Amino acid sequence: MLEIKDLRVNLEDENKEILKGVDLSVEAGKVHAIMGPNGSGKSTLSYVLSGKDGYEVVGGSVKLDGLDILEMEPEERAAAGLFLAFQYPVEIPGVGNMTFLRTAVNSQRKARGEDEISATDFLKQVRERAKSLQIDAEMLKRPVNVGFSGGEKKRNEILQMAMLEPRMCILDETDSGLDVDAMKLVAEGVNALRDAGRGFLVITHYQRLLDHIKPDVVHIMANGKIVKTGGPELALEVENNGYSEILSEVA
Amino acid sequence: MASFESIEVKDGVDQETVDAVREVGGAYKYGWETDIEMEYAPKGLNTDIVKLISDKNEEPEWMTEWRLKAFNRWEKIKEPKWSMVQYPEIDFQDQYYYARPKSMAEKPKSLDEVDPKLLATYDKLGIPLKEQMLLAGVETADNGEQGERKVAVDAVFDSVSVGTTFQKELKSAGVIFCSISEAIKEHPELVKKYLGSVVPVTDNYYATLNSAVFSDGSFVYVPPGVRCPMELSTYFRINAENTGQFERTLIIADKGSYVSYLEGCTAPKRDTAQLHAAVVEIVVEEDAEVKYSTVQNWFPGDEDGNGGIYNFVTKRADCRGDRSKVMWTQVETGSAVTWKYPSCILRGDDSQGEFYSIAITNNHQQADTGTKMVHLGKNTKSRIVSKGISAGFAQNTYRGLVSMHPKAKDSRNYTQCDSLLIGDKCGAHTVPYIEVKNNSSRVEHEATTSKVDDDQLFYCRQRGMDEEEAVALVVNGFCKDVLQALPMEFAMEAQQLVAISLEGSVG
DSSP states (O other): OEEEEEEEEEETTTTEEEEEEEEEEEOTTOEEEEEOOTTSSHHHHHHHHHTOTTEEEEEEEEEETTEEGGGSOHHHHHHTTEEEEOSSOOOEEEEEHHHHHHHHHHHHHHHTTOOOOOHHHHHHHHHHHHHHTTOOHHHHHSEETTTOOHHHHHHHHHHHHHHHOOSEEEEESTTTTOOHHHHHHHHHHHHHHOOTTOEEEEEESSSHHHHHSOOSEEEEEETTEEEEEEOTHHHHHHHHHHHHHHHHHHO | OOOHHHHHHHSSOOHHHHHHHHHHTTSOTTOOOOOOOEEEOOSSOSHHHHHHHHHHTTOOHHHHHHHHHHHHHHHHSOOOOOSSOOOOOOOTTSSBSOEEEGGGSSOOSSGGGSOHHHHHHHHHTTOOOSTTOOOHHHHHGGGGTSOOOOEEEEEEETTEEEEESSHHHHHHTTOEEEEHHHHHHHOHHHHHHHTTSSSOTTSOHHHHHHHHHOOBOEEEEEOTTOBOSSEEEEEEEOOSTTBOBOBEEEEEEOTTOEEEEEEEEEOOOOSSEEEEEEEEEEEEOTTOEEEEEEEEOOOOOOTTSOSEEEEEEEEEEEEOSTTOEEEEEEEEOOOSEEEEOOEEEEOSTTOEEEEEEEEEEOTTOEEEEEEEEEEOSTTOEEEEEEEEEEETTOEEEEEEEEEEOTTOTTOEEEEEEEEEEESSSOEEEEEEEEEEOSSSOEEEEEEEEEEOOHHHHHHHHHTTOOHHHHHHHHHHHHTHHHHTTSOHHHHHHHHHHHHHHTTTOOO
16 A cells, blocks of 8 residues: 655755665555664654655655655645654644644545535544543643643544544654553554554554554664564564664674 | 533634635635726815815814814824835825715615615625625524624725614614714714814824815714614725725713624725725723724735735724723734724723734735723723734734823733744834833733744644645634634634735745
8 A cells, every 4th residue: 555665865955865765565454663763764754755844855656555645745645545643743822623623634525525524423523533532622622732741642643543534644653752551542542543444654662552553564774774574573572682683683 | 521512613713714715716805896986076185175075074164174173284294104114105195085986976865775886895795784684704604503693884985984784773772873974964962072082183194184084984872881782893995096095983882881893994906005094083981891893904915015005094992981991803914004003091990901913914015003002090901912924025013002100000911912924034023112100000011923833834734734724724823812802703704814815925
């Protein structure tokens, strides 16, 4: 479903290569995890896939369901089914969480040529999904992410993901800043969305998130490349031995 | 816990905003012109023109004299230059000071007699002049769940009032709502007593000019103890070319009364700038309360800064009585040049003044706007919330005075003044003047300047909104404190305007 081939990316202002030929494909229904030390290019990959400014693609290709997404605007990628759960969700003062959600849902529907969601259906869906993430009405009413705790922000990302029903979900260090309970809640939210038609790319620093979101495939990223790919056992290896052993092994 | 339904209606930007933007496609929505036979006074300004305007309005002699006095004064004073706006010198002799549709030569007795072309103009603007209809925004607001709310409208077309709705119903409540020209004839005792009592003839260059040549406007009197049964509104339309609009509004809220008044303005697109110099006077007696809301959407000029309205307005409320209260809310999105400081004289003890403002400037627009809070009475309170948004090559200045006089013991002011910049060629300026002459009063001033954050825009776009939707959403959020202060009728329109005014400001 998501096909990344030999993706090479520079930082726009610095002519500095950050991704040095990434190859990766995520099939529908599968959860892939990317692990790697700081500065390996994990977050850059998530930004490049979602179309953030500041990066220059110098080579390679990215296809989502056969469509070349590198040519698309960020909102077109979103409408095509790509979702990024941010490591640092952005605050938008004065904009109610509900308004934000509804605007997003309707923008995507419109881009796909669908009718707007009816107010009743929307409310019903939000209520249902918010409840399972333990998001109360008060939190839905508050401005987007303003004054939210770390856990609330991440749960809010998952709520957005649930409402937008993307084809391909990228989770960028969703576990950062979460205590064990909050991480469980977030993981449950993600697991509830696991579906035969949906792919996941879970970017994480630590193995612990993968205890809760069980990956099918684990990739190790270092210095702008995928250096090793394996099953869930690879995550445990990292947990026990650290990155250095794997890195020296592949060097 | 709040119910989901209530969240639904209140929050930030609405889908309708976005739809409106789509529909309009960036163009100024009200830029068309009504093709109608007009009657003009000769170009230029002199005592004959002043007399002619007075004569056209069939005014009593005292009014003519009042105007002439103002004109004599105006001839001796100079245009103020202290504001942060720049515009080519205005040739005051190259303007028409009076223009009315020919069909209005004989004042229609009721709206049924008004020229259908004029009625069609207001219809097209979404302003119903038929009493069974409501303002466009009201019906669609909240998916039609809103109960019916009546809004009385006084429609001013160039120099004359076309008609005023719901007069009978208001009259039975004791409220007088009519054009000022009518009030001068029908209620001279009230006009004589109050006209110029808040904004004196000598107040400033534009107010003095207005005093000499104002052609029409609205008049409101709410008698003691009466809560006005509906919202009142005036809709100003400039249609004729090279013609200035000089309207005068006088609102009197007698003891213990309440009224909410809305004002809207539009004009056709033209290459040459047009002058608009209005005066609004509000008298608030003991325990009375007035809310005055403006959505100013005069033609802002084109993308290169050609044409547009020069908007020089003097608005002031005099809280004469103890415990009186006034609240100004303005959404300023139009005009090439705006010079406007709706003010509160807090004379009565325990009186309160509030000023909520959104000023949006895009392309080459310039705005120098703010307020004056003059605390004279004891224990008076004022609150200022100003949101300035600047895009393109625009310059946006907040200028505000807070003055605590020696007798204004234990008074308080809170000012919050936020500026938002979109792009790197525009400017935002904050010029607060604070004078405190007693030591028991408290003045707080908070100011921020920020840029529309790229990360916020990217976040919105990753969720599927296009760049303009994203900007509209973020800016509406920025303005929320002020949008919430608007009556429902205007809140919808204002949200849409915020989005439309910023079209093309990113990318």
